[in-house]
Amino acid sequence: MTLGLSVGIVVGYLLLALAVGLVAYRVSETTAEDYYLASRSIGTVVLLFTTFATLLSAFTFFGGPNLAFGAGPEWLIVMGTLDGVLFAVLWYVIGYKQWLIGNRNGYVTLGEMLGDRFGSTALRALVAGISLLWLFPYVMLQQMGAGEALVGLTGGVVPYWGGAALVTLFMILYVTLAGMRGVAWTDTLQGLFMLSIVWIAAIWVVSAVGGVGAATGAMLEARPEFGSFGGGLYSPGFIISTAITIAFGVTMFPQINQRFFVAKSGRVLKRSFVLWPVLVLLLFVPAFMIGAWAAGMPIDVPEGANVLPVVLNEYTPAWFAALVVAGAMAAMMSSSDSMLLSGSSYFTRDLYRPLVSADASEEREAWIARVGVAGFALLAFVASLFRPGTLIEVGSTAFSGFALLALPVICALYWQRTTRSGMIAGVLVPQLAYLAVVLSSVVPVVPTLPRTVAGGWDVALGLMVLSAALTVGVSLVTAPATEGDASRFAVAGD
Amino acid sequence: MGRLRSDLVWVPTFAVLVALAVPWPLWGVDRVVAGLPVWIWWHIAWLGLCTGLFSLFVRSGAWERGMGLRSGTTADDGAPMTGGDRR
Numbered sequence: 001m002t003l004g005l006s007v008g009i010v011v012g013y014l015l016l017a018l019a020v021g022l023v024a025y026r027v028s029e030t031t032a033e034d035y036y037l038a039s040r041s042i043g044t045v046v047l048l049f050t051t052f053a054t055l056l057s058a059f060t061f062f063g064g065p066n067l068a069f070g071a072g073p074e075w076l077i078v079m080g081t082l083d084g085v086l087f088a089v090l091w092y093v094i095g096y097k098q099w100l101i102g103n104r105n106g107y108v109t110l111g112e113m114l115g116d117r118f119g120s121t122a123l124r125a126l127v128a129g130i131s132l133l134w135l136f137p138y139v140m141l142q143q144m145g146a147g148e149a150l151v152g153l154t155g156g157v158v159p160y161w162g163g164a165a166l167v168t169l170f171m172i173l174y175v176t177l178a179g180m181r182g183v184a185w186t187d188t189l190q191g192l193f194m195l196s197i198v199w200i201a202a203i204w205v206v207s208a209v210g211g212v213g214a215a216t217g218a219m220l221e222a223r224p225e226f227g228s229f230g231g232g233l234y235s236p237g238f239i240i241s242t243a244i245t246i247a248f249g250v251t252m253f254p255q256i257n258q259r260f261f262v263a264k265s266g267r268v269l270k271r272s273f274v275l276w277p278v279l280v281l282l283l284f285v286p287a288f289m290i291g292a293w294a295a296g297m298p299i300d301v302p303e304g305a306n307v308l309p310v311v312l313n314e315y316t317p318a319w320f321a322a323l324v325v326a327g328a329m330a331a332m333m334s335s336s337d338s339m340l341l342s343g344s345s346y347f348t349r350d351l352y353r354p355l356v357s358a359d360a361s362e363e364r365e366a367w368i369a370r371v372g373v374a375g376f377a378l379l380a381f382v383a384s385l386f387r388p389g390t391l392i393e394v395g396s397t398a399f400s401g402f403a404l405l406a407l408p409v410i411c412a413l414y415w416q417r418t419t420r421s422g423m424i425a426g427v428l429v430p431q432l433a434y435l436a437v438v439l440s441s442v443v444p445v446v447p448t449l450p451r452t453v454a455g456g457w458d459v460a461l462g463l464m465v466l467s468a469a470l471t472v473g474v475s476l477v478t479a480p481a482t483e484g485d486a487s488r489f490a491v492a493g494d
Numbered sequence: 495m496g497r498l499r500s501d502l503v504w505v506p507t508f509a510v511l512v513a514l515a516v517p518w519p520l521w522g523v524d525r526v527v528a529g530l531p532v533w534i535w536w537h538i539a540w541l542g543l544c545t546g547l548f549s550l551f552v553r554s555g556a557w558e559r560g561m562g563l564r565s566g567t568t569a570d571d572g573a574p575m576t577g578g579d580r581r
Contacts, residue, residue, distance in 0.1 A: 073531065076534065076537065077515075077533070078516075081512070081515035081516050084515065085511055086512050092557070092560070100563075212530065213529040215529075216526055216529050227526060228531075229523055229531065229533040231522070240516075266558075274545060274548045274549045274552055276548075277544040289530075
């Protein structure tokens with residue numbers, strides 16, 4: 001009975017989100033600009049929540065509490081700093097500039113913007129290809145999270161693959177039916193829902209264990225080292241490199257980067273920028289503190305399980321735990337459908353059209369996009385069955401891969417002297433190096449290259465420096481290509 | 495171009511906001527205040543400060559001037575700006 005109720009709540013919530021998407025679909029136009037960008041008409045609340053819900057993935061909702069449970073509440077500081085402050089600053093430096101440029105020239109994707117500026121189809125395809133490459137592990141991460149969530153909620157009655165398959169099915173249905181407008185609408189619904197539910201969960205759990213002071217006291221009794229800032233996993237190197245790689249990586253995520261083109265007006269971007277630190281804090285404090293407090297609770301978290309559903313099952317009624325898991329799965333779905341949607345626009349606009357068939361009809365492009373989404377999601381589903389790492393590990397790998405794009409892009413946005421060769425060198429070389437590091441840990445025959453050096457410093461941080469050095473260095477020794485046009489990125493004057 | 499020299503103060507301000515969002519001065523401190531480790535309160539207060547200063551940055555017009563635009567002349571109303579070519 002309870003089991004039926006739990007699964008019913010999860011499936012019911014996913015169906016509700018799908019219904020909202022279908023309503024959005026009915027009011028949408030059939031042009032590519034509407035499908036991908038909702039005709040650049042997204043307002044403050046929707047933009048704020050659509051970006052917010054996209055960031056809110058299995059990485060935040062399950063990975064974060066798990067890490068706080070295992071290593072201490074410092075994860076709150078790492079995520080708060082990178083998302084609440086550094087990302088907000090980048091929101092202005094990269095996001096607002098891209099919005100100004102996109103608004104003048106009608107760009108839809110990052111690759112398109114760079115390809116047009118530097119007169120280079122190769123650069124356009126390169127950026128799109130790299131983005132799709134790192135998108136893959138991140139979509140897979142959502143499927144892993146959903147699979148683990150349902151195992152935790154139903155005590156293993158719904159198998160891991162079942163949860164992963166369920167969320168895969170919904171994300172494919174969703175993206176192929178609704179487009180950006182639908183995604184943005186449900187993101188708002190889900191963002192508000194999750195923000196409320198995570199607070200109710202925290203208050204419920206905290207009152208059950210006797211208040212905030214008692215929860216912290218029990219945590220410190222079980223894990224005294226959680227009370228002092230730093231130590232253990234949290235070395236300065238880990239904190240700094242995690243914050244920097246993730247914050248820069250997030251700006252280059254297709255689904256986030258495309259948000260920089262969708263705002264209705266500059267005012268929308270401003271308001272979102274101002275509210276960002278507070279919104280981030282409102283979500284992270286309850287979510288991660290439940291994880292940290294769980295260390296002092298008399299609960300048994302099985303190996304490989306997520307801590308959040310275990311805590312909720314212990315201290316809240318079954319229907320409520322199901323609702324939280326539904327919210328979390330909805331978050332994963334909304335992350336994934338945003339990603340898949342943006343990924344499909346990268347695929348059709350930056351790879352398929354320029355390289356395969358420039359004069360494909362709109363209908364054919366839409367068809368290719370949908371088949372591409374389904375194929376990509378299914379491949380990620382298959383990969384998720386192998387569970388190649390923890391949620392945080394898989395997520396960090398993807399973030400770092402994207403982060404390597406950020407500094408060359410900033411260079412292109414602000415430094416007119418940047419050349420095509422500089423961009424290609426600055427984008428390609430660090431990616432190849434990072435790919436070698438990542439693959440060396442998966443392929444058994446080669447020695448595994450270190451991911452971190454000297455006490456937690458991520459090699460990706462060094463590769464970010466290399467990407468900037470190569471972009472600037474190669475630009476200085478090469479001449480601008482004749483097809484390039486620096487005035488494309490001018491935002492003032494005419 | 496509408497940049498003001500006084501706007502340059504935002505560059506170090508943002509740098510400090512980012513750098514000290516991590517409570518470095520409380521490294522190793524384990525005092526608990528009002529139920530939470532004191533360094534968590536630092537972080538919460540700091541993010542509140544960020545929202546306050548971000549709001550000031552936007553309202554002062556430095557937001558537009560930073561991009562070389564005159565304040566109040568951007569397409570806040572959503573009208574596409576002139577000068578580019580939309581395709």
